[in-house]
Amino acid sequence: MTRVLVPSGVLGLGFDGPALMRGAQMKPDIIAIDGGSTDSGPFYLGTGTSKYSRAASKSEWRQILQARALAGVPLVIGSCGTCGTDSAVDWMYKITTELAAELGQTLKIARLYSSQDTAKMQAALAKDRIAPLMPNLPIDHDLLSDCSHIVALAGAEQINAALATGADIVLAGRTTDTASIAALPLARGDHAGAVWHGAKVAECGALCSTNPTSGVILVDFDATGFEVQPLATGAACTPHSVSAHMLYENSDPFILYEPGGHLDVRNARYKALDSACVRGDGAKWVVAPRYTVKLEGARMVGYQTTILALLRDAHYVRNAQAWADKLHAFLTARITERMALGPQDYTLEFRLIGANATLGSLENRQAQPVEIGVLGIITARDAAMADEIGRMINPFVLHYPLTEDEELPTFGFPYSPAQSDRGALYEFCLNHVLELDSPMDAFRLVVDEVGP
């Protein structure tokens, strides 16, 4: 049997501190937490940086290090610093070394690196060792060169390699959401289907319970199943809250792909053991014929400048789309004339907040709003061009009239300068798996000891 304490769905989002300390005293075998996701968008992988503030991450990590010292067991964090690049692992390492000194703890730390070398990825592609997932995105030698960062998602095998070093703390680069929870129970021989199933249930912390923001949960894995309970006072896991979590952020509610195989929960059963604890069993782990890890990559695709204007005059609110279309046509000609730029250099888009900014062409409702926010988005080849276009369009976004024969209107600008330079725009551009002969082939381990 293996007991895993999960402080929260992600480091940086907060958790119930007393519940975590209670959990540390309930003899867990390991503490595991996730540090990242693609869910906040491509910027973090594109830049190799964390979404969460350093102060919030350090404050929470301090509490978790204290809980770990109390429990005297290993601590694993997967997908360090949101994106799990090597730079994000090192960011987390620096925070950990500061805390080790501040808390007077001597710690053996294993860093598991997930970033991929461009040339090695190009060689793998040439040898047909990179295969597409659905939807099938185009891939070639140059696309791999364009990626500012490529990471491979570590699974249980790589986390176990890091744990096998005897580390107190494993700081892992990009990892599947479930692997840092699943690793130790698998190594100890608990039921593989139940392990992956329980790990999926627990990967978002207390999201599988009736009090999602409380964070802390405890999962026991054994020879046939898993048992999960939240540790915050008043929170409960129910068969419904646990089984419903299989749907969360998962395109298939019954099948979950992991490095080396997939989880199948079609025959899973859930039973309430008491008012707060649920037992699950019946899930199956199916080993894949080839060992593959998923790849993620982000590339820079331009630089953005935005401008926001407010239409409150009822006549302009009523005719906002026609106004925006007319303004767009006018500005396109103006930018060509004054800057000699065309569609290969930049795009300009106006989104009407209050009309259809959220759903765009999918929107099927119409209503008369009180006001409209006009969000102008310029995406250009370089930052100076985006900034310059922003300056060029500024007076027209402020004053452009709907008709020729009216007095010059002036719309609302909420701040000065009206334009905001957003910097580089990144996009996710890999949806592929990489085949490996041995799980550690695409990953690296660095182990050292830090302390006061």
Added chain:
Amino acid sequence: MRLADKVVKVRSKNAGPFWVTIDVFCGAPDVLAAVSAQLPAERVAALYQQPVETLKRFEIPDIFALKFSLPRPVVQGSRDDRDMHGAQYAVLLAELELDD
């Protein structure tokens, strides 16, 4: 009557950067049966202006839920994306008019 008025919850979220998934929690078996009959894959695909061939439809009778997953009409965070977390896609389905 709108779907949202018949069921407990309609929610959506990214399932990775390339998929969006929409969950409909019906709360009871009779509601699931009634709602499911009116939400064939074709109708949901049309609502999201996507081909039915790539839409995945699931019924999860144990928790009286329906689930639809489709490749994101625009990739998460790309230039044309409007909803980074994909949580607003659910609104279209929630507001869909169904027979009583």
